[in-house]
Amino acid sequence: MSQALTSTKFGKYGGQYVPEILMPALLELTDYYEKYKDDAVFNAELDHYLKDFAGRPSPLYLAKNLSKEYGIKIYLKREDLVHGGAHKLNNTLGQGLLAKYMGKKRIIAETGAGQHGTACAMAGACFGVSTEVYMGAKDTVRQRMNVYRMELMGTKVIPVKSGSQTLKDAINEAMRDWVANVETTHYMIGSVVGPHPFPTMVRDFQSVIGKEVRLQILEKEGRFPDSIVACTGGGSNAMGIFHPFVEEDVDLFAVEAGGSGMKTTDKEALHSATLCTGEDGVLHGMRTKVLQNKYGQILESSSIAAGLDYAGVGPELAYLADIGRLKPCYSMDSEALDAFHDLCRFEGIIPALESSHALAYVKKAVASGELGDIVVVNVSGRGDKDLETVMGMRT
Amino acid sequence: MSQALTSTKFGKYGGQYVPEILMPALLELTDYYEKYKDDAVFNAELDHYLKDFAGRPSPLYLAKNLSKEYGIKIYLKREDLVHGGAHKLNNTLGQGLLAKYMGKKRIIAETGAGQHGTACAMAGACFGVSTEVYMGAKDTVRQRMNVYRMELMGTKVIPVKSGSQTLKDAINEAMRDWVANVETTHYMIGSVVGPHPFPTMVRDFQSVIGKEVRLQILEKEGRFPDSIVACTGGGSNAMGIFHPFVEEDVDLFAVEAGGSGMKTTDKEALHSATLCTGEDGVLHGMRTKVLQNKYGQILESSSIAAGLDYAGVGPELAYLADIGRLKPCYSMDSEALDAFHDLCRFEGIIPALESSHALAYVKKAVASGELGDIVVVNVSGRGDKDLETVMGMRT
């Protein structure tokens, strides 16, 4: 078993910290994934759905007005234009198709704000697989439109009343369901988190983002960008755009949510900056950086951007941060809001609050010169889902 | 002047029924449009924005599940994936760029549900032109999220308190503004309506839809479809997809809103089926089919789909209907809702209620065989904007 072991980790991070019941399912999933990952038929079918259903490739847009405003050449990777309004569908189409190939009759998933849940519902309807999504009871109230979107597409949304009734608890509950129904059910994790093979598999499915950027930026600039900036919750949009550049001379910036302040108490963090401030731990099946107290109890994280509000982070990001290949950084709630307004006003694009964290970092980092001359920012999603939140901030 | 006259009409429809003040502006606009319409630089710039900003080309998606369900091969033209969530941006980018070339400092527009207004706000921000949008006061309340979207992008939304406080009155008010500020201001009409050159110009800007379909369907089927179905309010998404096929052997179906019933009183119509039931008249600068009472007073129209809720229709559609080149038809509110749910459930795509009228017609027309074997349906927009409406219908 030590052979499989080596490939489950990124340095010391990653692994498979799950109940014994699930181990065979993870091994089965790994086998199927290995088998289809480079399979021509599988990839042709996936490409078809990415193109005609999801609307890929998403554009790489030179934001002229914002570039002028911020004083650096800014390209926006337009994941906001992907069906459903975020990069999340890249992953659910990949996993959905794999689940179909595996003969799974049922898909379960967790969701925080509802973006991943919506993407699951879309994939579920598209592939005709019955889908159930766990969502913190608090989140089902805060994001009732997304609940409704999922229901419209035939997905059952199950409110989770345990713990803090948010994303972390939804993951816990989805894992419990998986433990009970592992033989018929595929658990569709929504980011580069969880036990192996999820972090690798989700990264690969999301790498379509970075692969497109490679071609697009060469066409537009004849060279790679100096830097790439992406917001980081679990880290899937970040790894998706970073991965194809890891071997290149391009600086990578993973922007976490600084929340309302970089402080923590014994039970909660006022932020979600796991790479920046978390400590090594084991959560949701993986070893990674975790927001935890001195005993190892997981903290409740927070952020104005529901999609970044997570106490863990993908193990590969923890590894890349450790070896200095990416720079972990953060933007505060207020900075993200400011950048949100900038992109709306200067470019006519309403970004997700998650993506606004990446934009905010560009705004403040320009002065230091660390971003170079040309930066690509991953606009991981559109902000329509955030309008109520932003309206609530108006004074 | 009789020479210009000939080109302003489609048969007996169209023309320029506007106050004298505006005539020179219409002539100027016509001149500029004639000049840039085939200009290589203008078109290269427009193509750039359509591609990188708007996300074109939009996919042509074979809806396998729905095809099976309805019993006919259904392709969906995915305008729902265009930036902003509808086809409207194709037009506002075109007019916005033209306004910039014309040196206009200000853009005004009318909007009903807010889709065209949002598209104007996007174009305005993108091109850095100050933008103001007239919107019926009732609509500003019903569609407050769209009001907020426009405001976020720096557009001023002006509530119109006259008349029925909806789209018709917003158009009236925008025309009044234009009359007062015609020298500095471009009036960005949102559909193939209004005085010449708008019906022609907007059709041309929207024709990108049909041009893409030509290439896409040839690639997928090696032939043109038997029929194309599009919902019709003002008629811009319909003309946009129809126009490149008018000379081909493809049947065209313009689906109007049958509302809650095909009846009218002296003041209002329970529907918006102008092509189907309207009579010749003159409204908003054009001669066309109009919903009016026996004296020629314009009726208040109605539809569950705000974007179809209009008492007029583009003059070219009236002409094509008269000569038998397109078939006017309608779907009721309830049929549209039913088709809306079908597309959500079977395909994981939430269509706009406008577009749902086109889908509903396909559902009921299949039996007659009039659609042939392969139909293309224009999914003119996404339904996120309609969730509140549909939720309100749940019992």
Place this chain on the structure above:
Amino acid sequence: MRIAEKFKQLKAKNEGALIAYICAGDPTPEGTKEYVTALVRGGVDIIELGLPFSDPVADGPTIQAGIQRALDGGMTPDLYFRTVSSLKLHIPLIVMTYYNLIFKRGLEKFVKDCAASGISGIIVPDLPPEESGDLLQICRKNEVDLIYLVAPTTTETRMEHILAEGAGFIYLVARLGVTGARSDVATSTGELIKRVKTATPKAVGFGISTGDQAAQIIHAGADGVIVGSAFVNIIGSGQDVPERLEALAREIKKGVISN
């Protein structure tokens, strides 16, 4: 009475014309007769009686409100012609309305109804010369004047054409914008009056509400002024309407004869 005749009379007296607009049926069909009478008492030379249309794009808030009151009060084209027939005025009467009401009634019938009910001119603010060929022919046949508008934006070529076709008087739009009372006279107004070179009388409208403004405009070379919103405002107030209509008419009329 034909419009040309009226202008000839006034010219003889060296007076400018006061043309008063109110909307038929605002707020009731009966009210209109009373108000027209009051205006005539006040010295108005020509009455321009609006036939209310549901979507009056050339009108500002004041007249829109008047039109709405008229529609709510039940005014229709049929009733309009009956009302007009019963007026029995000794001054010219002009109908001002939007094209769809004419179109829907049928051009021929509409113009014949005008002629039969004593209307001597038609103003259609949304019908530029490009679209008015049919109506013009029918008007000529029936000896009803189709009155054209010119605006500060009207180009020279268009101006020539309009002046060649226009009958009754030329309606000079004083400023860019819609109808509505203003307190000043736009500088563009004087320029426009100079640009319009024609033997046909020139009357200036849009924004005139006082005797002073009227005097300035006549002084600048116009043959008459058209006043609408100022009267409709009074009707809208509902207070001492006939008396105040008469008084305002008298004041403005003083302005147009003061030269």
Place this chain on the structure above:
Amino acid sequence: MRIAEKFKQLKAKNEGALIAYICAGDPTPEGTKEYVTALVRGGVDIIELGLPFSDPVADGPTIQAGIQRALDGGMTPDLYFRTVSSLKLHIPLIVMTYYNLIFKRGLEKFVKDCAASGISGIIVPDLPPEESGDLLQICRKNEVDLIYLVAPTTTETRMEHILAEGAGFIYLVARLGVTGARSDVATSTGELIKRVKTATPKAVGFGISTGDQAAQIIHAGADGVIVGSAFVNIIGSGQDVPERLEALAREIKKGVISN
């Protein structure tokens, strides 16, 4: 007392083992001592004392609630070891917790604290053998048993490996799912018991709450049963807790000796 010794004693008496789980600190640290004593009085052979973790993915609603009460009551790893040290039991004590608490404390320190406070075994439901190499070595060095779980889904190859490594007893997961009391015995349970061929004692957990179920399981060839949710339910009720814990323990114990 070492776990193996306990099983040997029971084997000699031809008795099955009753292993009782409750969560330390539920609902207060003091309560735990009282409840453990009650369970021992009821005839429990081994105590499995949960160290509460914030995110217990392998546990069902009943035990989650117990864990939440314990955390709210202020239970921490430090306090846990102090509490355990003061228990002074004459039967084996096992800690059941999730890996992050062990990891955070430091594997070495955690195991030493176990040994020092009289804990003879460790169960970590989210630590499969693939990830447990380090902990296993440290456990062996400190003579603490690392108890492995096998499940109905465990394949033959994995089973072999687990049986080779496991110490104390093998924890057989009776059914797919999380902890929680059930009224039946899954058919998969019997099959699993047969599949697990080892000299190490086999104890079956997940879903057992009655003496009848316990009897069936022992009859099927297991060496012991693990009962958790049924006890935690009693604690959750807050009513006559010690008495009812003791009574239930006695009933189930009767089941495991009835063979």
